[in-house]
Amino acid sequence: MLGRDDRMWENRGSLSREKTRAESGMAERERRHPARAEGRAERNPVGNDPQPVLEVRGLAKRFFGTLALDHVDLSVAHGEVHALIGENGAGKSTLIKILAGIHPADSGEIRLNGALVQPHLHEPPISFVHQDLGLVDELSVGENVALVTGFPRSGGLIDWSRVWSRTREIYAAMDIAAPDPRALVGTLGAAGRALLGIVRGLARPNALVVLDEPTAALPEPDARHLFAVLRTLKANGKSVIYVTHRLNELFGLADRVSVLRDGRLVRSAAIGDVTPSELVQHMLGREVGMAEAPPAAARQSRPLLAVKSLWIGRRGPIAFEVARGEVVALVGLQGAGQEMIGRAVFGACRPDSGEIWLDGAKLAENEGIPERVARGVALLAADRGRESAFPGMSVRENILPSPCVTGEAGWQFVSPARERRDVAKRLERFDVRPRDPGALIDWLSGGNQQKVFVGRWLGSKAQLFIMEEPTAGVDVGAKFAIHGLLRDIAAKGAGVLIVSSDFDEVAALCDRALVVGRGQIVAELHRGDLSVDRLIACSSLGLQQAPAA
Amino acid sequence: MVTHRDSSAGPHAARPAGESARRLGELVATYGLAVVFVLVMAVFGVLRPTTFFSAFNVNTVLVGQSVTAMLALAEMIPLATRQFDLSVGFHLGMAQVLIIGLQVNNGLPWPAAVALILAVALAVGAVNGILVAWFRIDSFIATMGVGTLLYGVSNWYSGGQQITGTNLPTSFTGLTGIYFHIPVPALFVAVMAIVLWLVTERLPVGRSLYVIGASPRAAELTGIRIDRHIIGTFTAAGFLSGLAGIMLGSLLQTGTPSVGPEYLLPAFAAALLGATSIRPGRVNVVGTLLAVLILAFSFSGVQQLGAPFYVQYFFNGGILIVAVGLSVYAAARRRRAATAADTEEASGEARTSAAGRKVDGAIRNLG
Numbered sequence: 001m002l003g004r005d006d007r008m009w010e011n012r013g014s015l016s017r018e019k020t021r022a023e024s025g026m027a028e029r030e031r032r033h034p035a036r037a038e039g040r041a042e043r044n045p046v047g048n049d050p051q052p053v054l055e056v057r058g059l060a061k062r063f064f065g066t067l068a069l070d071h072v073d074l075s076v077a078h079g080e081v082h083a084l085i086g087e088n089g090a091g092k093s094t095l096i097k098i099l100a101g102i103h104p105a106d107s108g109e110i111r112l113n114g115a116l117v118q119p120h121l122h123e124p125p126i127s128f129v130h131q132d133l134g135l136v137d138e139l140s141v142g143e144n145v146a147l148v149t150g151f152p153r154s155g156g157l158i159d160w161s162r163v164w165s166r167t168r169e170i171y172a173a174m175d176i177a178a179p180d181p182r183a184l185v186g187t188l189g190a191a192g193r194a195l196l197g198i199v200r201g202l203a204r205p206n207a208l209v210v211l212d213e214p215t216a217a218l219p220e221p222d223a224r225h226l227f228a229v230l231r232t233l234k235a236n237g238k239s240v241i242y243v244t245h246r247l248n249e250l251f252g253l254a255d256r257v258s259v260l261r262d263g264r265l266v267r268s269a270a271i272g273d274v275t276p277s278e279l280v281q282h283m284l285g286r287e288v289g290m291a292e293a294p295p296a297a298a299r300q301s302r303p304l305l306a307v308k309s310l311w312i313g314r315r316g317p318i319a320f321e322v323a324r325g326e327v328v329a330l331v332g333l334q335g336a337g338q339e340m341i342g343r344a345v346f347g348a349c350r351p352d353s354g355e356i357w358l359d360g361a362k363l364a365e366n367e368g369i370p371e372r373v374a375r376g377v378a379l380l381a382a383d384r385g386r387e388s389a390f391p392g393m394s395v396r397e398n399i400l401p402s403p404c405v406t407g408e409a410g411w412q413f414v415s416p417a418r419e420r421r422d423v424a425k426r427l428e429r430f431d432v433r434p435r436d437p438g439a440l441i442d443w444l445s446g447g448n449q450q451k452v453f454v455g456r457w458l459g460s461k462a463q464l465f466i467m468e469e470p471t472a473g474v475d476v477g478a479k480f481a482i483h484g485l486l487r488d489i490a491a492k493g494a495g496v497l498i499v500s501s502d503f504d505e506v507a508a509l510c511d512r513a514l515v516v517g518r519g520q521i522v523a524e525l526h527r528g529d530l531s532v533d534r535l536i537a538c539s540s541l542g543l544q545q546a547p548a549a
Numbered sequence: 550m551v552t553h554r555d556s557s558a559g560p561h562a563a564r565p566a567g568e569s570a571r572r573l574g575e576l577v578a579t580y581g582l583a584v585v586f587v588l589v590m591a592v593f594g595v596l597r598p599t600t601f602f603s604a605f606n607v608n609t610v611l612v613g614q615s616v617t618a619m620l621a622l623a624e625m626i627p628l629a630t631r632q633f634d635l636s637v638g639f640h641l642g643m644a645q646v647l648i649i650g651l652q653v654n655n656g657l658p659w660p661a662a663v664a665l666i667l668a669v670a671l672a673v674g675a676v677n678g679i680l681v682a683w684f685r686i687d688s689f690i691a692t693m694g695v696g697t698l699l700y701g702v703s704n705w706y707s708g709g710q711q712i713t714g715t716n717l718p719t720s721f722t723g724l725t726g727i728y729f730h731i732p733v734p735a736l737f738v739a740v741m742a743i744v745l746w747l748v749t750e751r752l753p754v755g756r757s758l759y760v761i762g763a764s765p766r767a768a769e770l771t772g773i774r775i776d777r778h779i780i781g782t783f784t785a786a787g788f789l790s791g792l793a794g795i796m797l798g799s800l801l802q803t804g805t806p807s808v809g810p811e812y813l814l815p816a817f818a819a820a821l822l823g824a825t826s827i828r829p830g831r832v833n834v835v836g837t838l839l840a841v842l843i844l845a846f847s848f849s850g851v852q853q854l855g856a857p858f859y860v861q862y863f864f865n866g867g868i869l870i871v872a873v874g875l876s877v878y879a880a881a882r883r884r885r886a887a888t889a890a891d892t893e894e895a896s897g898e899a900r901t902s903a904a905g906r907k908v909d910g911a912i913r914n915l916g
Contacts, residue, residue, distance in 0.1 A: 373772030387770055390763035392830045401760045403753035404772030410754035
């Protein structure tokens with residue numbers, strides 16, 4: 001048990017504190033409600049199957065004093081596709097991770113085919129396809145499959161021809177065109193990787209399969225293919241737990257749907273008994289007021305940014321414009337492709353086809369990041385640690401890391417005094433704590449690091465700012481300050497493109513939001529119509545399916 | 550809830566003490582090498598008061614070590630971007646063979662030979678850089694390969710024989726002489742060090758090098774052209790290696806094809822040891838020079854105490870391991886400081902309401 005815990009908290013580096021807190025929380029609750037879990041289960045027996053494949057009763061889990069799972073009951077019958085939906089942070093992933101044995105539950109019981117199991121002690125016979133596929137890019141497709149299914153051997157040595165042939169068989173069994181088993185996984189596209197993760201997860205002959213947002217990275221045709229595979233599994237008597245954000249996928253696929261909100265199970269029903277708008281209401285916990293989108297406002301004659309019929313990773317087409325003075329958001333569910341659009345404009349990923357115009361000039365396809373930066377395009381990356389921070393370097397150097405940001409020449413002498421003044425001003429303006437330009441960036445909290453990286457670009461001379469999750473992890477005061485600064489630079493004639501999954505932020509900050517689904521813009525919301533509810537509804541359902549008021 | 554508040558109060562309460570300890574740690578890290586240098590001079594000065602501080606000894610060390618210092622500066626430049634150049638030793642050897650050979654065998658006047666060698670040096674450096682930046686060959690492998698090729702060239706040119714420099718003009722041998730108590734090669738090193746210091750500490754292009762070393766991906770996303778910078782660093786390293794070879798030729802007055810590889814390790818050790826001080830965690834000019842001086846004077850002192858010649862190898866090998874060990878330790882200490890900050894924030898985030906959780910979820914999704 002310790003070994004597993006170690007692994008899971010490795011990234012947080014707070015093993016001991018975490019564990020003691022979880023344990024003390026558990027003890028405390030047991031003292032207060034000794035019979036709560038059992039009492040509940042007896043009063044509300046779930047499911048009518050005499051013996052469901054999976055039965056979860058009164059499952060609870062507390063993180064940092066917050067109930068991530070609040071006595072959840074769930075029952076999955078044989079040959080059932082059971083959809084699990086809910087907003088980010090509703091507890092879906094926690095539930096899956098407890099089933100997978102990554103977190104121990106604080107209380108409650110899990111039965112597989114009637115037998116009590118403790119997943120964090122003994123790996124249960126459940127197949128998982130996690131959001132993070134866990135593929136090794138440097139190994140071949142066949143090796144990645146064998147990592148999960150085991151390497152076939154003959155005479156103690158790995159039987160490579162069987163590794164390759166079995167990979168083909170596994171793909172064939174699901175009626176999916178197999179890639180070359182010897183190809184490196186790194187050479188597969190996002191869809192190919194997602195399919196491999198799914199195929200690999202389903203290869204083991206377990207009766208219960210859990211898929212955690214498997215279609216996030218899949219283009220429409222591949223997603224349809226996956227649904228066909230799931231129906232085949234179901235026909236073969238296997239049960240599936242299907243976690244998703246995309247409500248329109250469920251109809252025609254799932255048999256039952258369970259909705260989690262704030263760690264509680266708020267609805268569990270046969271799919272025939274619910275409507276999409278009902279599900280959205282359950283997810284949000286309130287009525288959703290839907291208004292017709294107003295007609296698009298008149299645009300300026302020459303937009304700052306114009307994207308025309310852009311295809312990225314076989315997904316598209318995308319067309320939109322950003323005018324000077326406008327703050328536009330690209331929003332969507334994870335994997336919908338909104339971040340790739342921003343990256344393509346920045347030159348960090350090459351689109352399959354399409355045109356990008358900046359300030360009336362068409363950008364050449366072979367232009368990379370340096371050319372785009374020189375043209376005045378700036379990008380704040382969402383992955384702070386890997387794509388923004390220069391670890392081991394000071395705050396001063398992290399604010400002014402390169403002449404490209406400041407617009408200076410590389411061989412032009414920089415006066416340390418002037419740089420100090422500039423940095424001090426920015427630390428003040430963005431409220432970076434501590435106000436110590438010499439501190440290493442590693443010493444700052446994540447939120448303060450974010451302020452540094454925002455300060456890096458907002459002080460530059462760029463004209464189009466692409467900001468991925470601009471206020472992720474920053475405190476509320478600084479968040480409003482950053483919003484104010486973004487509105488300021490827009491008012492001064494720049495264009496701002498926000499790529500965010502924080503719908504509160506988008507609703508508060510942006511003039512317009514473009515909702516992206518499967519690499520296409522499925523809806524456009526304008527100021528008066530821009531609300532968190534509408535954003536959630538549109539990104540989960542697409543505008544076509546979104547119910548009108 | 551109570552336990553929660555207690556545990557979050559901990560780090561805040563402990564902060565002032567931790568802060569001053571950190572400052573002290575920083576101070577020790579920054580001036581550690583300077584302190585060691587003073588200690589080395591003091592210890593041997595006391596043990597061998599008459600010989601150690603004699604002008605002869607000091608100048609001998611300075612002249613002899615100027616080649617190592619120049620090579621250490623050469624090695625330092627690609628190291629700033631976290632790329633290794635293992636060819637500098639072989640390159641130095643080739644330049645040393647050529648500077649004598651071109652004068653003796655081909656009858657070139659020495660300034661022409663120097664110009665030719667420096668041009669070749671730039672080209673060799675550029676090839677290293679291109680192999681690493683464009684062909685994406687690991688710098689370790691690419692420069693090892695190129696270096697071995699250069700070793701082949703110097704053996705091919707000399708037929709494996711030592712070239713004796715007869716009738717070398719005094720203007721050439723004077724390049725490494727001592728005038729008015731000032732060792733000339735040390736002046737070359739000083740000039741190059743000042744230029745390099747200005748580039749690395751005062752020009753944006755130098756900052757770019759360190760930035761690439763810290764995170765190539767993040768550097769790319771700020772618009773830095775990584776390939777050009779890497780090719781530039783290897784070209785500069787090639788140039789300084791050629792210069793070091795010319796100095797060595799002038800010093801030895803013979804061209805020996807087997808000379809060269811043994812200079813790689815001291816240069817490496819000095820550049821890495823230099824990274825533990827002045828600018829802790831990154832290679833830097835002042836630290837590199839201090840490290841060369843420490844290595845040179847402590848070896849000279851030990852020699853005067855009667856240690857045999859092979860102690861040199863123990864010195865260089867040991868220092869390399871200690872230097873890398875120290876920098877790894879420093880990095881680990883930094884990471885710990887960073888993790889503490891993370892944990893604090895994580896518990897802070899959990900305390901906030903739904904909005905905070907959404908942000909948190911967003912981070913997790915993107916990560």
